[in-house]
Amino acid sequence: xxxxxxxxxxxxxxxxxxxxxxxxxxxxxxxxxxxxxxxxxxxxxxxxxxxxxxxxxxxxxxxxxxxxxxxxxxxxxxxxxxxxxxxxxxxxxxxxxxxxxxxxxxxxxxxxxxxxxxxxxxxxxxxxxxxxxxxxxxxxxxxxxxxxxxxxxxxxxxxxxxxxxxxxxxxxxxxxxxxxxxxxxxxxxxxxxxxxxxxxxxxxxxxxxxxxxxxxxxxxxxxxxxxxxxxxxxxxxxxxxxxxxxxxxxxxxxxxxxxxxxxxxxxxxxxxxxxxxxxxxxxxxxxxxxxxxxxxxxxxxxxxxxxxxxxxxxxxxxxxxxxxxxxxxxxxxxxxxxxxxxxxxxxxxxxxxxxxxxxxxxxxxxxxxxxxxxxxxxxxxxxxxxxxxxxxxxxxxxxxxxxxxxxxxxxxxxxxxxxxxxxxxxxxxxxxxxxxxxxxxxxxxxxxxxxxxxxxxxxxxxxxxxxxxxxxxxxxxxxxxxxxxxxxxxxxxxxxxxxxxxxxxxxxxxxxxxxxxxxxxxxxxxxxxxxxxxxxxxxxxxxxxxxxxxxxxxxxxxxxxxxxxxxxxxxxxxxxxxxxxxxxxxxxxxxxxxxxxxxxxxxxxxxxxxxxxxxxxxxxxxxxxxxxxxxxxxxxxxxxxxxxxxxxxxxxxxxxxxxxxxxxxxxxxxxxxxxxxxxxxxxxxxxxxxxxxxxxxxxxxxxxxxxxxxxxxxxxxxxxxxxxxxxxxxxxxxxxxxxxxxxxxxxxxxxxxxxxxxxxxxxxxxx
RNA sequence: GCGGGCGUGGCGGAAUUGGUAGACGCGCCGGCUUUAGGUGCCGGUGGGCGAAAGCCCGUGGGGGUUCGAGUCCCUCCGCCCGCACCA
Numbered sequence: 001x002x003x004x005x006x007x008x009x010x011x012x013x014x015x016x017x018x019x020x021x022x023x024x025x026x027x028x029x030x031x032x033x034x035x036x037x038x039x040x041x042x043x044x045x046x047x048x049x050x051x052x053x054x055x056x057x058x059x060x061x062x063x064x065x066x067x068x069x070x071x072x073x074x075x076x077x078x079x080x081x082x083x084x085x086x087x088x089x090x091x092x093x094x095x096x097x098x099x100x101x102x103x104x105x106x107x108x109x110x111x112x113x114x115x116x117x118x119x120x121x122x123x124x125x126x127x128x129x130x131x132x133x134x135x136x137x138x139x140x141x142x143x144x145x146x147x148x149x150x151x152x153x154x155x156x157x158x159x160x161x162x163x164x165x166x167x168x169x170x171x172x173x174x175x176x177x178x179x180x181x182x183x184x185x186x187x188x189x190x191x192x193x194x195x196x197x198x199x200x201x202x203x204x205x206x207x208x209x210x211x212x213x214x215x216x217x218x219x220x221x222x223x224x225x226x227x228x229x230x231x232x233x234x235x236x237x238x239x240x241x242x243x244x245x246x247x248x249x250x251x252x253x254x255x256x257x258x259x260x261x262x263x264x265x266x267x268x269x270x271x272x273x274x275x276x277x278x279x280x281x282x283x284x285x286x287x288x289x290x291x292x293x294x295x296x297x298x299x300x301x302x303x304x305x306x307x308x309x310x311x312x313x314x315x316x317x318x319x320x321x322x323x324x325x326x327x328x329x330x331x332x333x334x335x336x337x338x339x340x341x342x343x344x345x346x347x348x349x350x351x352x353x354x355x356x357x358x359x360x361x362x363x364x365x366x367x368x369x370x371x372x373x374x375x376x377x378x379x380x381x382x383x384x385x386x387x388x389x390x391x392x393x394x395x396x397x398x399x400x401x402x403x404x405x406x407x408x409x410x411x412x413x414x415x416x417x418x419x420x421x422x423x424x425x426x427x428x429x430x431x432x433x434x435x436x437x438x439x440x441x442x443x444x445x446x447x448x449x450x451x452x453x454x455x456x457x458x459x460x461x462x463x464x465x466x467x468x469x470x471x472x473x474x475x476x477x478x479x480x481x482x483x484x485x486x487x488x489x490x491x492x493x494x495x496x497x498x499x500x501x502x503x504x505x506x507x508x509x510x511x512x513x514x515x516x517x518x519x520x521x522x523x524x525x526x527x528x529x530x531x532x533x534x535x536x537x538x539x540x541x542x543x544x545x546x547x548x549x550x551x552x553x554x555x556x557x558x559x560x561x562x563x564x565x566x567x568x569x570x571x572x573x574x575x576x577x578x579x580x581x582x583x584x585x586x587x588x589x590x591x592x593x594x595x596x597x598x599x600x601x602x603x604x605x606x607x608x609x610x611x612x613x614x615x616x617x618x619x620x621x622x623x624x625x626x627x628x629x630x631x632x633x634x635x636x637x638x639x640x641x642x643x644x645x646x647x648x649x650x651x652x653x654x655x656x657x658x659x660x661x662x663x664x665x666x667x668x669x670x671x672x673x674x675x676x677x678x679x680x681x682x683x684x685x686x687x688x689x690x691x692x693x694x695x696x697x698x699x700x701x702x703x704x705x706x707x708x709x710x711x712x713x714x715x716x717x718x719x720x721x722x723x724x725x726x727x728x729x730x731x732x733x734x735x736x737x738x739x740x741x742x743x744x745x746x747x748x749x750x751x752x753x754x755x756x757x758x759x760x761x762x763x764x765x766x767x
Numbered sequence: 768g769c770g771g772g773c774g775u776g777g778c779g780g781a782a783u784u785g786g787u788a789g790a791c792g793c794g795c796c797g798g799c800u801u802u803a804g805g806u807g808c809c810g811g812u813g814g815g816c817g818a819a820a821g822c823c824c825g826u827g828g829g830g831g832u833u834c835g836a837g838u839c840c841c842u843c844c845g846c847c848c849g850c851a852c853c854a
Binding site for chain 1: 768769770771772778779780781782783790791792793794805806807808809848849850851852853854
């Protein structure tokens with residue numbers, strides 16, 4: 001007997017060709033043209049985070065796009081017009097480092113990798129609208145990245161300043177605060193250094209409150225929101241001015257506890273504070289201060305950063321005046337005070353702050369209680385009645401808080417204030433493979449934007465990609481030297497490039513209108529598609545990308561280019577696929593599972609179904625070859641049913657008045673419809689949805705004696721329900737049974753009468 | 768320390784959100800196809816006693832609410848993730 005068996009190698013290319021030939025997954029912008037909606041269907045924008053094209057796609061990509069594709073298909077089948085595009089985050093360090101090693105132009109290796117991704121997506125059968133494909137390294141794309149940058153520049157949202165910045169000595173470039181993890185470069189793991197450099201920033205801090213408040217409006221996992229809240233780090237308090245009479249300088253400090261002001265018995269500055277040397281000059285402590293500060297500067301962030309570390313510091317030999325008590329209190333420099341938060345100086349209240357308490361103990365400084373705490377020992381950080389606080393004695397400290405701020409305000413010694421942990425986004429990089437910053441430095445006119453008609457500023461070709469502490473672009477003399485667009489005098493181009501997170505902060509808008517050559521996007525079109533209804537990606541972007549994209553959308557909305565305030569309505573964070581040993585896949589561990597051989601051996605449908613079946617998609621899961629084979633076995637069984645039942649008639653109907661085995665099958669099909677639909681709606685319990693289809697298929701096998709029509713109905717239902725997870729096989733089996741294309745069919749509806757009967761029976765059994 | 772989450776068979780995990788715990792898959796056991804070994808098919812499989820029907824015990828430990836608790840409340844234990852000298 002000839003081998004009639006499930007052969008994905010034959011089925012999958014067949015359907016992929018049909019989808020490519022017929023442009024099945026393309027969707028037009030018709031609905032938004034002229035503001036007239038021709039298409040009555042609700043829109044849905046389903047988006048997975050765009051891949052960074054480096055080498056070949058890995059198993060995480062397969063998971064990401066299998067998830068997104070299932071959602072996209074489900075939305076289409078339930079009557080929505082779905083935008084499901086694809087692009088590539090093509091600039092970045094790995095391609096450049098590869099170029100340094102091999103001399104191969106990063107464009108070449110990037111394009112090769114993009115080709116590998118395209119081939120993979122096609123062989124996986126992902127339903128992408130290829131007419132909207134973009135890559136951030138194409139001049140047609142980055143022209144508009146530059147344009148948006150200039151809009152930001154004009155509004156003061158992009159600016160240049162000298163600041164102490166994080167420098168990665170290995171990658172030879174500055175890093176954004178968000179890219180420094182535990183004092184190390186997020187990319188290469190090297191310890192970062194501080195450098196005083198002039199750099200480009202985005203004024204994301206202007207949006208701190210909106211970025212914080214609007215988190216309440218979006219449907220994101222709570223822990224991602226909490227990470228963003230943490231990162232923004234808003235705290236309310238007061239700014240209080242302490243005056244150093246000797247130098248006649250006012251030092252403002254930020255405190256969240258103005259109520260404890262009477263207990264401020266000393267004053268501490270961060271080692272990086274610009275005034276420490278000036279203050280210490282001429283005092284007996286001058287030498288000690290120099291030694292201490294120099295040591296603190298060379299210490300790594302890790303060594304400095306622990307709360308358990310004993311407190312160190314040295315006196316500055318000066319005093320400041322406590323504004324409420326009039327006392328002279330001593331000044332210190334100590335590394336437990338951070339320059340990057342508040343004003344880089346603090347009032348120390350040892351009785352009511354654990355850190356100040358530890359410092360006071362170590363240095364024998366006075367500790368004055370200003371809040372009564374009964375039995376509680378010092379330091380006491382809770383609430384209670386005020387003591388030792390002059391006119392505020394006896395008040396509850398919460399009331400004293402308000403009263404003292406009001407008093408400071410009246411006396412001009414302070415005011416209510418809000419402080420953030422969030423810093424402005426450092427966007428310039430001293431590297432080659434990125435979007436050029438479209439600015440010209442003119443000796444006379446200063447920073448001059450490149451005129452719109454000269455955009456894009458194209459990345460020139462160079463021979464030597466090696467970083468030397470400045471951008472490799474600086475060596476391209478004929479590119480760098482230009483005439484000032486304003487005065488015509490000799491001037492120089494900006495040679496830094498943009499952080500690649502700039503490129504990916506607006507790509508989801510470009511998909512809406514990817515061919516536009518007059519604007520980054522038509523606002524009407526973008527407004528019609530935005531927000532992204534469902535965004536899917538890894539947790540590793542919880543802060544960086546997801547915060548930056550939110551900032552961009554708000555800034556573009558303020559420019560009048562967008563009506564929405566948030567890019568991503570709903571966010572789904574997928575878990576990682578771990579190696580078969582349960583550990584994170586890594587080349588050094590030798591536990592990497594590549595998707596290509598699996599697709600080659602068992603087919604894309606089996607790989608996709610397995611990866612969704614393995615467990616809840618937001619959790620990590622270990623790869624299991626055996627489990628994968630179980631899924632393949634299930635697909636084979638479904639295929640066989642289609643093959644055996646297929647060559648009958650064209651229509652698949654619910655048998656009229658089923659009884660016995662037929663009734664069981666029809667009920668099971670209804671049950672599966674209900675179950676899968678529920679699992680697909682909101683919960684994304686794809687694992688249980690697929691399990692329900694498996695159960696239906698098992699049921700059909702248990703009732704092979706049943707009426708053929710009932711079997712065909714149940715099998716067609718299984719194929720239809722499985723389609724979002726295994727699109728090729730779903731199409732194949734459905735066509736075999738009905739002669740129709742499953743994606744053109746509506747999502748099956750459960751027969752309510754059947755479900756009621758089912759429930760009734762259940763209730764009878766229980767009682 | 769603060770914030771978020773979790774604890775169910777040998778394993779991954781289900782449980783219609785307070786209603787037959789363990790769906791589905793893996794593994795394991797038995798059988799079938801003349802099957803010479805891993806991309807086949809059927810059945811069994813939480814634990815204990817029993818030939819069987821059946822009975823008892825079972826969702827980290829303890830207590831509670833309820834006709835009914837894996838699910839809700841209290842408490843203890845254990846694990847994971849994020850942030851961490853942020854004034």
